[in-house]
Amino acid sequence: MQLFKNTNYDFLGKKWPFIIASLVLTVAGFTSIALKGGLKYGIDFKEGALVQVKFAYPPPDNKIRSAMLRKIQGEVSVQDLSGSGAVNMVEIGTEAKGEGEHQLNANRDDMQTVLTATFGQPDSGKLDLNNTSQEALANRLRDALARAGVPMSEEQLQTQVRNILAEINTQHSGLITDFNQLSSVPGMNAGIMNTLRQECYLAPFHVVSAQMVGPKVGAELRKKAVLATLYALAGMLAYIAFRFEWIYGLGAVIACFHDTLITIGLFSLFNREISMTVIAALLTLVGYSMNDTIVIFDRIRENLKFSRKESLEAVMNRAVNQTLSRTVMTSGLTFLTVIALFIWGGPVLSGFSFALVCGIIVGTYSSVFVASPIVLFWHNYADRRRKPSAGGGPAAPRVETVRKSPTKAVR
Amino acid sequence: MQKNLRTRTIVIVATILLCIFFIIGFPTSKAELVDHLKSNIRLGLDLKGGSHLVMEVQVQDAAKGDAQQTVGRMLQDAAKQNITIPVQPEVSDPQTVDDVGNVTITIKGVPPAQASAFRDLVTSNYPTYILTALNSTDYQMKLKPSDLVDLKKETVQRAIDTISNRINELGVAESSVQQYGQSCSDYQILIQLPGVDDPARAKELIGTTAVLEIVGVDKTHDTPFASREDALAKLGGILPLNERLVPEKPRAGQQGAEWYLVSKTPVITGKEMRNARSGQDDVRKWQTSFSLSPDGGKRFGRFTGEHVGDKLAVVLDGTAVSVATINERIEDQGRIMGLGSEEEAVDLARYLRSGSLPARVLPLSENSVGPSLGADSIHQGIVSGIAGLLAVVTVMLVYYKRSGVNAVLALFLNTVILLAAISALHAALTLPGIAGVILTIGMAVDSNVLIFERIREELRTGKGVIAAVDTGFNKAWWTIVDTHVTTIVSCAFLFLFGEGPVRGFAITLTIGLFANVFTAVFVSRTIFNWELSRQRGMEALSI
Numbered sequence: 001m002q003l004f005k006n007t008n009y010d011f012l013g014k015k016w017p018f019i020i021a022s023l024v025l026t027v028a029g030f031t032s033i034a035l036k037g038g039l040k041y042g043i044d045f046k047e048g049a050l051v052q053v054k055f056a057y058p059p060p061d062n063k064i065r066s067a068m069l070r071k072i073q074g075e076v077s078v079q080d081l082s083g084s085g086a087v088n089m090v091e092i093g094t095e096a097k098g099e100g101e102h103q104l105n106a107n108r109d110d111m112q113t114v115l116t117a118t119f120g121q122p123d124s125g126k127l128d129l130n131n132t133s134q135e136a137l138a139n140r141l142r143d144a145l146a147r148a149g150v151p152m153s154e155e156q157l158q159t160q161v162r163n164i165l166a167e168i169n170t171q172h173s174g175l176i177t178d179f180n181q182l183s184s185v186p187g188m189n190a191g192i193m194n195t196l197r198q199e200c201y202l203a204p205f206h207v208v209s210a211q212m213v214g215p216k217v218g219a220e221l222r223k224k225a226v227l228a229t230l231y232a233l234a235g236m237l238a239y240i241a242f243r244f245e246w247i248y249g250l251g252a253v254i255a256c257f258h259d260t261l262i263t264i265g266l267f268s269l270f271n272r273e274i275s276m277t278v279i280a281a282l283l284t285l286v287g288y289s290m291n292d293t294i295v296i297f298d299r300i301r302e303n304l305k306f307s308r309k310e311s312l313e314a315v316m317n318r319a320v321n322q323t324l325s326r327t328v329m330t331s332g333l334t335f336l337t338v339i340a341l342f343i344w345g346g347p348v349l350s351g352f353s354f355a356l357v358c359g360i361i362v363g364t365y366s367s368v369f370v371a372s373p374i375v376l377f378w379h380n381y382a383d384r385r386r387k388p389s390a391g392g393g394p395a396a397p398r399v400e401t402v403r404k405s406p407t408k409a410v411r
Numbered sequence: 412m413q414k415n416l417r418t419r420t421i422v423i424v425a426t427i428l429l430c431i432f433f434i435i436g437f438p439t440s441k442a443e444l445v446d447h448l449k450s451n452i453r454l455g456l457d458l459k460g461g462s463h464l465v466m467e468v469q470v471q472d473a474a475k476g477d478a479q480q481t482v483g484r485m486l487q488d489a490a491k492q493n494i495t496i497p498v499q500p501e502v503s504d505p506q507t508v509d510d511v512g513n514v515t516i517t518i519k520g521v522p523p524a525q526a527s528a529f530r531d532l533v534t535s536n537y538p539t540y541i542l543t544a545l546n547s548t549d550y551q552m553k554l555k556p557s558d559l560v561d562l563k564k565e566t567v568q569r570a571i572d573t574i575s576n577r578i579n580e581l582g583v584a585e586s587s588v589q590q591y592g593q594s595c596s597d598y599q600i601l602i603q604l605p606g607v608d609d610p611a612r613a614k615e616l617i618g619t620t621a622v623l624e625i626v627g628v629d630k631t632h633d634t635p636f637a638s639r640e641d642a643l644a645k646l647g648g649i650l651p652l653n654e655r656l657v658p659e660k661p662r663a664g665q666q667g668a669e670w671y672l673v674s675k676t677p678v679i680t681g682k683e684m685r686n687a688r689s690g691q692d693d694v695r696k697w698q699t700s701f702s703l704s705p706d707g708g709k710r711f712g713r714f715t716g717e718h719v720g721d722k723l724a725v726v727l728d729g730t731a732v733s734v735a736t737i738n739e740r741i742e743d744q745g746r747i748m749g750l751g752s753e754e755e756a757v758d759l760a761r762y763l764r765s766g767s768l769p770a771r772v773l774p775l776s777e778n779s780v781g782p783s784l785g786a787d788s789i790h791q792g793i794v795s796g797i798a799g800l801l802a803v804v805t806v807m808l809v810y811y812k813r814s815g816v817n818a819v820l821a822l823f824l825n826t827v828i829l830l831a832a833i834s835a836l837h838a839a840l841t842l843p844g845i846a847g848v849i850l851t852i853g854m855a856v857d858s859n860v861l862i863f864e865r866i867r868e869e870l871r872t873g874k875g876v877i878a879a880v881d882t883g884f885n886k887a888w889w890t891i892v893d894t895h896v897t898t899i900v901s902c903a904f905l906f907l908f909g910e911g912p913v914r915g916f917a918i919t920l921t922i923g924l925f926a927n928v929f930t931a932v933f934v935s936r937t938i939f940n941w942e943l944s945r946q947r948g949m950e951a952l953s954i
Contacts, residue, residue, distance in 0.1 A: 002867070044778075101775055108777075133609050169460075169782045207781065209608075214775040217465050217599075221910060228909035232901035239900045243893055276912045280843035283905065283916055284850045290901070291854060291894045295861065298890040326857070326864040333806060333860075334853040337799030341849075344798060346791030348457075352846060 029265010042275025285359025683707025708743025851923025
């Protein structure tokens with residue numbers, strides 16, 4: 001089975017519609033960023049306090065917001081996460097404008113207090129089984145079990161408590177609505193169940209994660225991630241310049257830049273947050289895009305060795321056609337993996353896979369329609385300057401465009 | 412060719428065995444296998460649940476402490492040499508770490524006649540300080556920049572040591588405490604507590620603000636006051652110079668705290684405390700013994716020698732946890748005797764041992780992930796990962812037929828090597844790490860596709876099977892080298908300049924790329940060779 005056999009499409013001849021599309025996308029992304037007053041950063045990059053809470057029923061956003069505002073000064077955002085694959089989850093956040101770490105910390109603690117006060121039973125004197133730790137539960141059950149006539153050694157108690165919490169966390173996503181859901185826990189018996197019912201209650205929510213990022217760390221992390229990426233791009237430029245020619249390095253790096261910018265723009269357009277995981281995804285797409293570009297450049301270099309009479313544009317077109325099968329196969333296959341992640345990967349991976357879905361599409365066409373034209377433009381320009389009389393037409397004899405070529409293949 | 416093939420096969424089998432050993436060790440039972448697997452493939456906090464805190468060491472505290480001690484020693488030394496310092500020297504009180512360089516001691520009212528004697532005293536006794544004259548009687552002292560750097564480094568290191576000790580004492584498995592960031596953020600430490608998903612509990616473990624001091628109790632007022640108001644009333648509303656009131660930790664069954672008047676200048680700080688343990692003396696009464704650093708021991712010896720019969724207070728975070736009378740001169744080994752109970756002795760030993768944070772430590776960021784989020788992400792990640800991989804395998808097998816098997820084997824082996832390397836390096840698998848794995852798999856697929864397409868191309872030009880495979884591999888080799896080296900170069904920069912998660916990504920990806928060169932080129936080639944050697948004069952290749 002073969003998809004393409006000896007194709008001969010004029011890819012570089014059709015570069016303009018794609019370049020224009022790229023420009024439109026870039027401009028759209030940047031306009032969106034400008035209109036929205038900057039990128040939307042995830043908690044790891046902006047300062048603020050944030051808790052993610054899973055509810056047993058569709059979360060009452062307004063009730064949460066008004067309860068929070070009674071206790072916490074300043075802005076409180078309540079965002080429903082249901083869109084990104086999470087069921088009944090909300091993210092409650094405060095953004096700190098000029099507030100110190102101390103205040104953020106207090107805010108975060110307050111959020112948990114407010115949740116318990118609004119939705120739990122803080123006055124019952126019971127322990128909230130949906131938001132507890134192994135230690136707290138063990139302490140609560142130790143004497144109660146002894147009183148109820150279910151004596152246990154400390155070791156048995158700890159194991160039992162660990163099993164109960166493991167059941168809640170792994171089988172029920174941290175939230176149970178009925179004690180009977182615990183009946184399948186190993187070692188569970190009527191005595192323990194009754195004690196649990198007496199000592200604990202089930203709040204209709206579960207705090208999934210709690211975060212606080214102070215102004216210092218947020219800004220620094222952001223700066224470092226950007227710097228590391230820029231240095232990495234510079235490093236790649238240097239290597240490609242060494243292996244090919246400097247304009248090839250520049251073309252490849254501009255193509256990568258182009259992919260990253262468009263993806264970031266798409267994040268703004270689709271109102272998604274840039275988090276640390278998204279940075280990892282952006283790095284991944286830089287890797288993909290670079291890989292794609294180099295495969296084509298490599299073929300151009302190889303073709304140039306044997307076809308000195310052909311115009312550079314023709315050589316490039318041939319290289320793109322020759323590598324077309326592999327481009328479609330590789331991009332298609334990686335796209336399959338990423339789309340699976342995007343559909344089934346859940347809320348944590350959603351930003352990550354979104355970046356890769358965009359990145360693979362943009363990264364694949366940028367190798368052909370951004371990186372290669374840059375090299376072509378430069379060489380045409382250089383040729384024209386060198387031989388003004390020849391006019392720089394495609395038939396003009398070409399200068400050596402690639403210095404280094406592989407000397408000997410290694411097995 | 413046959414011999415070559417055998418060597419290649421041996422290398423491959425050895426690699427596989429080594430990898431399997433790294434991943435599962437030598438299990439003897441099924442339970443052990445699961446155990447080994449769990450301990451070798453460690454999951455990061457974002458997947459397993461736990462707390463991740465970045466704390467800032469308030470190094471200005473340590474600088475202030477050093478200045479306070481210097482003031483105390485200077486007053487004594489000056490008295491010995493009959494130099495008059497009429498006013499208690501003042502130590503400035505900067506509030507943030509950025510102002511650590513602005514900790515100064517201001518000395519006022521030194522008679523001009525004694526200026527040179529005072530100058531000599533300072534330069535010979537406190538060589539870490541620079542003395543500047545403000546006018547003929549007033550001076551200012553500041554730590555030398557190089558000594559300030561040393562002090563900062565030492566403070567951060569001690570904070571790290573102390574916090575790790577505290578956490579280890581409470582037995583949090585696989586916790587880590589380390590310096591965070593490089594040059595510009597010297598004072599930050601990163602604390603990772605797997606399995607602790609409650610921020611309050613995490614802070615309790617770290618005990619963020621415990622600062623320990625041993626101070627002299629004012630000997631004219633060495634009986635405790637009933638309350639702070641009582642103390643102020645008895646002292647006429649003004650505290651004596653360089654002294655402060657601290658409450659005593661209430662004992663069991665005691666109503667309210669009693670207050671002691673103690674010196675502001677500590678004799679010993681947690682910095683000089685080396686160790687402490689509880690025990691019983693000859694008459695089986697409980698006691699706590701402690702040891703001090705040589706430097707601290709000398710100072711403690713001098714102080715206790717001059718103050719036999721006076722009282723000392725052990726102050727932890729502004730609360731006197733113990734007050735004892737000095738029976739004799741004590742140097743670097745001391746005992747606090749006559750404690751009420753074993754519990755009191757054990758607690759005191761723990762305070763002495765763990766209270767040695769040289770400065771306060773404040774949280775800059777805290778991140779707690781509950782185990783349920785991690786469990787859900789892992790589940791969803793695995794389901795979608797398997798779905799994606801199945802799709803890739805199916806397409807490869809359909810499109811490249813039997814050669815597709817090569818690619819699938821290479822892909823599988825690549826993943827095994829990657830997992831083995833992660834467990835051999837004791838690295839933890841985090842979400843960004845998984846991003847690295849995904850890129851690796853993408854590039855592994857790509858390398859195989861590149862080679863196969865090349866072989867197909869060569870076959871189309873009419874070459875024989877053996878020649879086509881040979882040329883295909885040779886030509887694809889340079890492309891593979893270029894793509895891989897470029898990515899490895901970028902990984903090196905990400906590792907050098909990146910932080911935490913970015914580094915995790917770079918490490919996983921680098922390992923994956925090396926594994927990929929091995930599997931896609933070496934292993935896949937070996938399988939081709941094996942297939943070709945099986946059927947002599949083979950004319951067709953399933954590709």
